[in-house]
Amino acid sequence: MQLLTRANVSSSPSRRPESNPFKQECHGHNNADNSLFRSKSDVAIELTNVSKSYGDKVVVDQLSFTIASGECFGLLGPNGAGKSTVSRLVLGMAPPDEGTITVLGEPVPARARLARSRIGVVPQFDTLDREFTARENLLVFGRYFGLRTRELEAAIPSLLEFARLESKADVPVAELSGGMKRRLTLACALINDPQLLILDEPTTGLDPHARHLIWERLRSLLARGKTILLTTHFMEEADRLCDRLCVIEHGRKIVEGRPHALIDEQIGCDVIEIYGGNPRELISVVGPYAQRVEVSGETLFCYASDPEQVRVQLRGQTGLRLLQRPPNLEDVFLRLTGREMKD
Amino acid sequence: MWKRYAAVLPANPWNWVAVWRRNYMAWKKAAIASILGNLAEPMTSLFGLGFGLGAMVGGVDGIPYVAFLAAGMVATSAMISATFETIHATFARMHAKRTWESALCTQLTLGDIILGELAWAASKALLAGTAMMLVAATIGYASWPSVLFALPVIALTGFAFASLAMIVTALAPSYDYFIFYQTLFLTPMLFLSGAVFPVTQLPDIFQQLSHLLPLAHSIELIRPAMLDRPGGSVGLHISALCIYAVVPFFLSVELLRRRLMC
Known part of the structure; x- marks a missing residue:
């Protein structure tokens, strides 16, 4: 044997050995669940009994959760569990059939635009403009936020540096690797200096090296106090980044809690x-x-x-x-x- | 319902500019080919139709046929240019290229994006119409400076046809459906609006019908301007074009909201 x-x-x-000591240092305020929400302004996202159906198919079913400012909240579930629909609901890109959604203090979808002006999004599928270079993508995307060309030209070099794409600034997007495109998408999501990031499977399809680089970048954003809603089906990703997570299946919440507490509770x-x-x-x-x-x-x-x-x-x-x-x-x-x- | 619609309307009078600038930036990369195309098209239609047919027809309403045709072609090229931009390029940006999807993640509303696309299509129509007019002017069939009055009309015509085409874009499941719009709507309009022959040649019922067509109103404004003749019912024609620009826009916002944001 x-x-x-x-x-x-x-x-x-x-x-269980702490896999992510960095996270502990940066998120000391998250030591106990009941200390998460000190006031209304500490709440980044709140879903209350939200439901959404497409035809007969219930995609989100009476879902409630609250995400505190500065935390990384993971939304986990198998493919088709309704994770991406939750992202769309939070962004106001689809109205809920029932329930209320508040994002950064704004009711969604009624005032979703105002919430979105302070949100950065990394969508599940690549939406970069293939007609443009990396720099042009950042410029175009920044203008969508109403930012002036001069402000953007000042901000773009540091974003390219953050995404480790300094040498690729003038390379057309079509010529970038998968990992580079993902990092550029992340840089685009940061162009408006958002308080909240919504990341929909940010590392799906990337090789391990590219994935680790994204994780490292995301941790540095958490250290800067950004709030993250992370949708993923990579357990390692959730374990490394998330302060709390929620597992959904068929649009219903199955369990919610801190990763290590869940492991103790469920497996032990x-x-x-x-x-x-x-x-x-x-x-x-x-x-x-x-x-x-x-x-x-x-x-x-x-x-x-x-x-x-x-x-x-x-x-x-x-x-x-x-x-x-x-x-x-x-x-x-x-x-x-x-x-x-x-x- | 009304609340949901209100949330996707243009957020302010300037947000659309960012969308227009994105399209302009992409167009600039192939600007020379685009401008050459815009110049080549009027030359074929004006020289081919105008001189070929003109030799047989002689004059229309006391002016050479080419002069008559030129104004029709200016309006037609604005119509075609705005329509094709909207049903092909805009549809691609909405559908396959996911350009709208990324824009919808920002502080832009769906209405801002649609308005930006319409303004862009109107700009391309202005370019195409102006190119046609330049060619006409070169061969002496556009009066200076009255021809300048035609410029805002060309832009308005482009906006109206882009707005109409946006409804088609909102409803079409794929590119294949656009052919219906072309063959059942645009091509008949070309012949019913007095672009290539006077409306008075048509049976009475079609003459009545032509009063409803946006292209007819556009031509009624552009032709007098190019020929330096007094135009009639200017207010009516402008109002008709404005209705065709505005009503389909608001309708397309709702149709696209149902298509993209459900």
């Missing part, structure tokens, strides 16, 4: 992934020694507060590969939206 112990197995699940123990054998047969062997077991494809996920017990049971079985690790958001996500939720 081959034993793979990749992560810090000795750490107890309730004290180490995970052993077992592969290389017949998972159905293995269930009967390890099942009694685990709090919960789940099969996904050819892998058996074993949630055990005493992982040693599980390993003892498997001793002597050949061809098995074991990976013991602390629980993560993906476990939470799969538990909430995965097999157990399917009917």
